Amino acid sequence: MTTTTITLSDLNKLLENVLELKGVTIEGDIEIEFEGGGGGQELLQAVGYEIAQIAARLNNVAGMMGGPAGQVPYMQPMTLPSPIQSRIPQELIPASFDVDPVSEWKHGIEEVVLGATSSDGGTRKTTVTLGGEHALPFYFDAPMPNPNYVSIDVFDMPIGMARAVRMNYEDVLESPAEWAKKVVSKFGADMVTIHLISTDPSIKDTSASDAAKVVEDVLQAVDVPLIIGGSGNPDKDPEVLEKAAEAAEGERCLIASANLNMDYQRIAAAAKEYGHAILSWTQLEINAQKELNRKLMKQCGIERCDIVMDPTTAALGYGLDYAYSNIERIRLAGLIGDQELNFPMSSGTTNAWGARESWMAVSPLKEDSDWGPREYRGPIWEITTGLALALAGVDLFMMMHPTSVQVLKSVTDMLRGGDGGADAATDVSDWVGMMIEG
Amino acid sequence: MKINSPLQAYEYLPKTNCGDCGEPTCMAFASHLIDRSMKAEECPPLLGEEYNDNYNTLADLLAPEIREVVIGTGDHAITIGGDDVLYRHKLTFFNKTAFAYDVWDTMSEEELVKRVNDIQNYKKFYIGEFLTLDAVAIRCTSGDADQFAQTTAKVMETTELPLLLCSLDPEVLGAGLAVAADRKPLIYAATTENWRDVAELALTHNVPVALSAPNDPDALKSLALTFASAGITDLVLDPGTFPTDGLRDSFENFLKIRRAGIDGQTDIAYPLMAVPMTVWERSDGISAAYWESVLASIFTVRYGDIMIMHSIEPYSLLPELHIRDTVYTDPRKPVMVDAGVFEVGSPDRKSPVFITANFALTYYTVESDLASNDIDCYLGVVDTDGIGVEAAVAGGQLNAAKIKDMFDSAGFDVQEKTDHGAVILPGLAARLQGDVEDETGLTVMIGPPDSGQIPRWMESKWES
Numbered sequence: 001m002t003t004t005t006i007t008l009s010d011l012n013k014l015l016e017n018v019l020e021l022k023g024v025t026i027e028g029d030i031e032i033e034f035e036g037g038g039g040g041q042e043l044l045q046a047v048g049y050e051i052a053q054i055a056a057r058l059n060n061v062a063g064m065m066g067g068p069a070g071q072v073p074y075m076q077p078m079t080l081p082s083p084i085q086s087r088i089p090q091e092l093i094p095a096s097f098d099v100d101p102v103s104e105w106k107h108g109i110e111e112v113v114l115g116a117t118s119s120d121g122g123t124r125k126t127t128v129t130l131g132g133e134h135a136l137p138f139y140f141d142a143p144m145p146n147p148n149y150v151s152i153d154v155f156d157m158p159i160g161m162a163r164a165v166r167m168n169y170e171d172v173l174e175s176p177a178e179w180a181k182k183v184v185s186k187f188g189a190d191m192v193t194i195h196l197i198s199t200d201p202s203i204k205d206t207s208a209s210d211a212a213k214v215v216e217d218v219l220q221a222v223d224v225p226l227i228i229g230g231s232g233n234p235d236k237d238p239e240v241l242e243k244a245a246e247a248a249e250g251e252r253c254l255i256a257s258a259n260l261n262m263d264y265q266r267i268a269a270a271a272k273e274y275g276h277a278i279l280s281w282t283q284l285e286i287n288a289q290k291e292l293n294r295k296l297m298k299q300c301g302i303e304r305c306d307i308v309m310d311p312t313t314a315a316l317g318y319g320l321d322y323a324y325s326n327i328e329r330i331r332l333a334g335l336i337g338d339q340e341l342n343f344p345m346s347s348g349t350t351n352a353w354g355a356r357e358s359w360m361a362v363s364p365l366k367e368d369s370d371w372g373p374r375e376y377r378g379p380i381w382e383i384t385t386g387l388a389l390a391l392a393g394v395d396l397f398m399m400m401h402p403t404s405v406q407v408l409k410s411v412t413d414m415l416r417g418g419d420g421g422a423d424a425a426t427d428v429s430d431w432v433g434m435m436i437e438g
Numbered sequence: 439m440k441i442n443s444p445l446q447a448y449e450y451l452p453k454t455n456c457g458d459c460g461e462p463t464c465m466a467f468a469s470h471l472i473d474r475s476m477k478a479e480e481c482p483p484l485l486g487e488e489y490n491d492n493y494n495t496l497a498d499l500l501a502p503e504i505r506e507v508v509i510g511t512g513d514h515a516i517t518i519g520g521d522d523v524l525y526r527h528k529l530t531f532f533n534k535t536a537f538a539y540d541v542w543d544t545m546s547e548e549e550l551v552k553r554v555n556d557i558q559n560y561k562k563f564y565i566g567e568f569l570t571l572d573a574v575a576i577r578c579t580s581g582d583a584d585q586f587a588q589t590t591a592k593v594m595e596t597t598e599l600p601l602l603l604c605s606l607d608p609e610v611l612g613a614g615l616a617v618a619a620d621r622k623p624l625i626y627a628a629t630t631e632n633w634r635d636v637a638e639l640a641l642t643h644n645v646p647v648a649l650s651a652p653n654d655p656d657a658l659k660s661l662a663l664t665f666a667s668a669g670i671t672d673l674v675l676d677p678g679t680f681p682t683d684g685l686r687d688s689f690e691n692f693l694k695i696r697r698a699g700i701d702g703q704t705d706i707a708y709p710l711m712a713v714p715m716t717v718w719e720r721s722d723g724i725s726a727a728y729w730e731s732v733l734a735s736i737f738t739v740r741y742g743d744i745m746i747m748h749s750i751e752p753y754s755l756l757p758e759l760h761i762r763d764t765v766y767t768d769p770r771k772p773v774m775v776d777a778g779v780f781e782v783g784s785p786d787r788k789s790p791v792f793i794t795a796n797f798a799l800t801y802y803t804v805e806s807d808l809a810s811n812d813i814d815c816y817l818g819v820v821d822t823d824g825i826g827v828e829a830a831v832a833g834g835q836l837n838a839a840k841i842k843d844m845f846d847s848a849g850f851d852v853q854e855k856t857d858h859g860a861v862i863l864p865g866l867a868a869r870l871q872g873d874v875e876d877e878t879g880l881t882v883m884i885g886p887p888d889s890g891q892i893p894r895w896m897e898s899k900w901e902s
Contacts, residue, residue, distance in 0.1 A: 372752030
């Protein structure tokens with residue numbers, strides 16, 4: 001006679017078969033071994049279930065063989081936990097979740113007001129307040145007091161631009177004043193940036209006083225705050241911006257921009273004298289940004305409430321990683337108390353249109369999958385570039401495509417807790433099973 | 439990671455400087471452990487019996503704060519999670535966000551196969567490699583377990599990409615797992631309703647599981663604790679992605695959960711899932727696609743480790759892939775390439791001489807445009823301090839003197855090496871033309887603003 005070693009569940013299974021097979025005889029001794037040396041409440045419970053069910057089945061076998069039956073209640077198999085089920089708790093373990101606010105963010109970002117209304121000696125109908133944060137953008141650690149603002153670019157002469165952008169401005173390219181009106185009334189610009197690019201000696205070499213006249217025209221045409229930009233020529237810009245600042249005296253414009261490689265003192269002096277704020281522009285270099293801000297304050301006597309920074313925007317796919325981290329580092333430094341970096345920031349988001357993905361008809365690389373229609377690629381490129389920098393710390397965006405402006409304003413509003421213009425609350429509970437048309 | 443200096447890691451190493459790991463010293467190896475460019479198991483002696491305790495301790499100390507979870511098997515398997523910092527400049531982010539795109543079980547077989555192929559074949563060249571998509575999320579829209587299993591089988595037959603099986607019905611998930619468990623799919627999702635059955639599936643099939651508690655972090659943590667107590671730790675947390683009015687709450691949940699995880703709340707230190715495709719519940723067409731990319735961008739920047747999207751239009755995929763690359767590019771890698779004159783293809787005396795900046799991104803873009811279009815030429819790379827062409831012209835890092843320097847230092851005399859004696863400036867540096875002519879005495883031509891246009895420019899402007 002052989003001895004068979006079986007486990008409880010083997011036995012149970014065996015007996016289950018017995019119920020179905022008539023005339024089976026059980027021969028030999030049955031030895032029961034418990035697997036695993038441990039125990040614990042769950043294992044004991046499982047063994048208990050197993051034995052109870054064996055008992056019920058033996059009872060049935062006994063009944064079939066004519067013995068006394070009916071004394072052991074049969075347990076439904078449903079109540080039998082498998083070894084796996086027995087590992088799973090019966091109830092959810094209760095929990096509450098929380099996390100502390102960042103304690104190092106003790107210092108606020110400066111607030112800078114742009115635009116002056118009649119009560120402040122200007123002629124603007126609206127003003128824009130930038131900065132004032134005590135946390136990273138949209139973080140719960142502290143309220144974000146001011147929204148993100150968008151200034152739309154206007155140029156003092158027709159320039160080359162991506163087709164998707166150009167089609168919005170065909171009718172106003174020749175008139176900066178009309179162009180400015182359009183971006184405010186049609187495209188929702190909070191501000192207008194007038195770029196005096198024709199002053200560049202290698203472009204048209206327009207005189208500083210002609211440029212100042214354009215600024216006056218634009219001030220007449222719209223009543224939002226203005227950003228006044230030069231051509232980017234470091235030799236000519238100081239003179240141009242000085243004249244422009246004078247022409248816009250008292251309007252609290254943002255003068256764009258002061259840079260370390262030019263006569264920034266002259267530009268700063270003009271901003272100060274005529275009551276404007278100044279854009280402190282550096283190229284992806286946090287230490288240069290500190291240096292320029294320090295010089296503007298210490299050397300040129302610019303007030304803290306008159307400085308906005310442009311740490312440079314590189315397009316998505318073309319250095320946005322550097323621009324993003326540079327801006328995030330600057331904002332974090334400001335929040336923990338670096339007094340040379342805690343100023344609002346501006347982004348030349350229009351740079352996104354330099355990325356070939358935003359404007360080129362097809363990929364220049366034959367290995368690529370189809371790039372699809374460019375009129376849809378461009379605006380999302382500008383949106384994504386701006387949005388990444390909004391998350392890093394940019395307060396003010398200089399942009400060009402109306403759709404990009406609208407989406408960026410809407411999403412940043414939602415991130416601040418607004419409805420972003422959405423009409424109704426969205427039920428997302430059944431995205432798994434939803435049918436999508438088209 | 440519980441330690442942050444090479445000395446702390448060094449303590450647990452054999453200190454023999456045997457070199458078996460490929461590093462000259464144990465200290466050098468230790469610094470690679472700390473910057474996470476090498477792993478403890480790459481030290482062969484440490485794997486021996488005698489160092490068993492050291493190895494285990496060190497592995498624990500070096501484990502990332504956010505647990506790593508693997509989805510799929512073989513070459514296509516994806517690892518998500520694994521981060522140690524909240525800001526990429528503090529180290530780098532590890533394991534780029536995995537992008538899954540959906541299919542559903544009420545598609546016709548033909549549509550299904552086409553869509554799966556579109557997902558797995560998509561590619562975009564970028565700095566020497568292809569950006570691609572990672573996974574297929576199969577949604578049960580039929581409510582029918584058999585149909586879901588059939589669709590899953592068809593997807594598996596079509597692709598080796600990792601799978602996400604999506605249904606809140608355990609019976610449906612079970613049917614999917616019956617055919618796909620060996621592929622180690624992520625099952626979506628356990629909720630406060632179905633959690634016991636889903637936990638059983640995860641344990642039975644040994645697959646990772648997503649926990650879903652829309653805008654309820656307490657419940658999410660409760661689920662995570664419960665699953666962990668059952669021995670299930672390959673978890674992905676879905677705090678809910680509300681596309682519009684609830685966006686601020688969703689954003690806040692991601693921030694809080696990741697901050698807690700990095701700060702040592704291990705109960706909730708798992709990879710996070712965002713579902714940008716929820717936006718298709720409220721709109722459609724281009725508007726939904728745009729908004730979906732917007733959500734994908736937000737949660738790629740802020741802590742999404744895996745996400746599910748719907749639109750596979752190029753205008754969706756291109757920005758999504760590039761923002762992911764932006765966030766996950768290692769900020770420790772060099773910004774610049776060496777200056778000098780490089781040959782592309784096999785240039786001869788009639789080949790053009792292009793000039794560009796030494797910003798790595800610029801260089802690789804120009805170089806691949808030239809090579810991909812079979813243009814034999816010389817490429818003069820100027821030391822612009824790693825700044826791109828347009829910005830370097832504006833900032834003075836790219837000027838005539840620097841261009842002359844570059845040719846002089848490389849010992850490349852354009853007059854001598856070519857018949858034409860001309861160089862081609864990038865279109866964005868056109869304003870330097872006169873200066874460069876004066877400085878070098880060479881003929882200076884103006885190329886297109888974007889190197890992708892060079893092939894067409896060659897046809898119209900380059901005669902030789």
